[in-house]
Amino acid sequence: MPFADLELTDQRVKAVLCKIPRDQFVPEEYRSYAYENIPLPIGYGQTISQPYIGGLMTELLSLKPTDRVLEIGTGSGYQTAVLAELAAQVYTIETIEPLAKSAQEILTRLGYDNISFRVADGYFGWEEASPFDAILIAAAAEEVPPPLKKQLANGGRMVLPIGAPGKTQTLWRIIKQNDRFIEENKGLVRFVPFTRRG
Ligand code: SAH
Numbered sequence: 001m002p003f004a005d006l007e008l009t010d011q012r013v014k015a016v017l018c019k020i021p022r023d024q025f026v027p028e029e030y031r032s033y034a035y036e037n038i039p040l041p042i043g044y045g046q047t048i049s050q051p052y053i054g055g056l057m058t059e060l061l062s063l064k065p066t067d068r069v070l071e072i073g074t075g076s077g078y079q080t081a082v083l084a085e086l087a088a089q090v091y092t093i094e095t096i097e098p099l100a101k102s103a104q105e106i107l108t109r110l111g112y113d114n115i116s117f118r119v120a121d122g123y124f125g126w127e128e129a130s131p132f133d134a135i136l137i138a139a140a141a142e143e144v145p146p147p148l149k150k151q152l153a154n155g156g157r158m159v160l161p162i163g164a165p166g167k168t169q170t171l172w173r174i175i176k177q178n179d180r181f182i183e184e185n186k187g188l189v190r191f192v193p194f195t196r197r198g
Helices: 011-019 028-034 051-060 080-087 097-109 147-152
Strands: 040-045 046-048 068-070 089-094 114-118 130-136 152-161 170-179 180-189
Touching: 011 051, 028 040, 040 097, 051 080, 051 152, 051 170, 051 180, 068 080, 068 147, 080 089, 080 097, 080 130, 089 097, 089 152, 097 114
Parallel strands: 068 089, 068 130, 089 114, 130 152
Antiparallel strands: 040 046, 152 170, 170 180
């Protein structure tokens, strides 16, 4: 079973990684690598994340079947599928329109009906749909966008890489408790940059 040997503790997350056809989300020329634990190019200078890192980020979100989730950086749509399997509703934002369109097509074809798509700068989040029980950011920013902190529900979890682009960044989990934010360092990662639009 692909990805069955990844070092993740949440068996539900592992089961979902094994179930989703990752080959459907990568360009044809990389299909033969789809079940390797590596990131792959998806065009427009972007990459589909390494399955282990996507799995780790998902695990850190501690999703419940009733949760509403915001994802920034739809990319290929693979991680969106992972979230949609474990939560009630996923709101996903991508700046690069062709990537958003392609992801939407694939996810619709695979039968997901609990995902809302938007082409926009994820910095501002999705205010009308907030608050979110969980927020996942798949691109590296230098600081946590303040609108996203605001749109996190009380008790909500946010997982994101923070640091300078082009280098390694730190993966953080931020938990909102009343008006306090508890920040936990989860180690080094490497992500594409969080880009501002306009
Ligand atoms: N999780 C994705 C990985 C996508 S890579 C997958 O599984 O395929 C990160 C994505 O974030 C890229 O597609 C990039 O275009 C997008 N991105 C970068 N900055 C953004 C922003 N400000 N708002 C929304 N999306 C952004």
